[in-house]
Amino acid sequence: MFVIVNGQTHPLPEPQTLAALLSQLSPAAPFAVARNAEVIPRGTYEECHIEPGDRIDIVHPAAGG
Amino acid sequence: MEAPKIEDRLTLYKENFASRLLLGTGRYDSPSVLADAIRAAAPAMLTLSVRRQISGSSYAGQSFWNFVRETGHAILPNTAGCFTARDAIATACMAREMFQTNLIKLEVIGDEVNLQPDPYGLVEAAAELVRRGFQVLPYCTEDWVLCRRLMDAGCEVLMPWAAPIGTGQGPRNPRALRELRERAPEVPLIVDAGLGLPSHACQVMEWGFDGVLLNTAISRALDPVRMAGAFASAVRAGRAAFLAGPMAVQDAAVPSTPELGRPFATDSLRLPYQRAI
Numbered sequence: 001m002f003v004i005v006n007g008q009t010h011p012l013p014e015p016q017t018l019a020a021l022l023s024q025l026s027p028a029a030p031f032a033v034a035r036n037a038e039v040i041p042r043g044t045y046e047e048c049h050i051e052p053g054d055r056i057d058i059v060h061p062a063a064g065g
Numbered sequence: 066m067e068a069p070k071i072e073d074r075l076t077l078y079k080e081n082f083a084s085r086l087l088l089g090t091g092r093y094d095s096p097s098v099l100a101d102a103i104r105a106a107a108p109a110m111l112t113l114s115v116r117r118q119i120s121g122s123s124y125a126g127q128s129f130w131n132f133v134r135e136t137g138h139a140i141l142p143n144t145a146g147c148f149t150a151r152d153a154i155a156t157a158c159m160a161r162e163m164f165q166t167n168l169i170k171l172e173v174i175g176d177e178v179n180l181q182p183d184p185y186g187l188v189e190a191a192a193e194l195v196r197r198g199f200q201v202l203p204y205c206t207e208d209w210v211l212c213r214r215l216m217d218a219g220c221e222v223l224m225p226w227a228a229p230i231g232t233g234q235g236p237r238n239p240r241a242l243r244e245l246r247e248r249a250p251e252v253p254l255i256v257d258a259g260l261g262l263p264s265h266a267c268q269v270m271e272w273g274f275d276g277v278l279l280n281t282a283i284s285r286a287l288d289p290v291r292m293a294g295a296f297a298s299a300v301r302a303g304r305a306a307f308l309a310g311p312m313a314v315q316d317a318a319v320p321s322t323p324e325l326g327r328p329f330a331t332d333s334l335r336l337p338y339q340r341a342i
Contacts, residue, residue, distance in 0.1 A: 006117040006118065007117070027118050028118075028126060028127040029127065030126070030127070030130055030163045030164075031118060031126070031163065032115070032158075032159035032160075032162040032163045033159075034155055034158075034159060037151060037152070037155045038155065039155055039158040039159050039162060041162065042162060057117060057159075058117065058118050059115045059116055059117055059118065059159050059163070060115075060116065060117075060118050060126025060127070060130070060163070061113055061114075061115065061126050061129055061130040061133065061163060061164070062113065062114045062115065062116035062126060062129065063090040063091045063092075063093070063099075063113060063114065063129065064089060064090060064091045064112060064113050064114025064116075064143050064145045064280075065089025065090070065091045065092070065112055065143070065145070065230070065278070065280030065281065
């Protein structure tokens with residue numbers, strides 16, 4: 001199956017939780033995650049199940065005005 | 066008995082700040098220039114954004130965040146680059162998740178060329194974010210009806226533009242900005258976007274605005290650190306001038322040197338109009 005992580009196609013061998021996906025990607029803290037434009041609160045990553053075609057956004061602090 | 070010392074503070078959502086300059090962190094040539102500019106500007110708050118992690122640079126966000134935290138300044142996240150209320154709401158939620166603040170500089174942009182606010186999306190997003198407990202600082206225009214709608218939606222601060230983001234043009238519509246100030250005397254108003262010179266910042270502070278938010282005017286100056294200091298001085302000068310109560314503008318000339326005792330004078334002192342001597 002495929003999901004889209006930060007606009008890029010990302011293969012997943014099998015359905016999994018967001019926690020499992022994040023442990024593979026290892027984003028550096030601090031970060032926040034949205035699944036299909038809905039923010040997933042920290043602490044609920046284990047309960048969030050990824051579906052094929054999901055759009056995952058992982059964001060971090062950046063400069064801006 | 067000594068009169069109590071009244072400190073002139075900027076109050077935003079019950080937080081008090083000595084500085085009336087808010088500083089953006091974008092478009093600096095290097096982190097060290099940004100750090101020096103922050104020291105020179107001594108801002109009330111620093112704005113920053115929320116962006117996707119790009120693979121291979123996963124520590125860039127972490128080091129930037131560490132840098133910002135070490136400055137010790139309050140943080141104001143923005144929803145820059147959002148063109149819909151939905152994206153702005155989601156971005157604000159992600160910002161709150163990361164930065165642990167309810168403050169949000171709300172941007173909902175309506176045009177890719179001039180980056181002007183989308184008034185409809187802005188009000189929609191503001192209302193929803195207020196409902197979710199955010200303290201919203203909307204980037205808006207000087208349109209009075211838009212500002213009323215934002216206040217009705219629960220915004221307790223407004224941030225009207227001077228001119229499009231990054232243009233440095235200075236206030237495009239001084240009359241409308243001043244009218245907004247008159248119509249909303251009790252609301253903190255921060256002029257955000259389009260300022261280019263310290264004189265622009267000084268001017269809006271003289272008009273009674275509560276603060277300014279600057280980014281490009283400092284970061285893209287030839288000497289950003291010197292310019293940051295110049296803006297800090299200008300904001301203080303404009304505020305002091307406003308509090309000092311400027312003189313009334315006169316149509317006719319009034320001499321500042323007494324008439325009495327002019328050497329070589331031969332004319333009478335009885336003049337057709339009253340003069341202070």
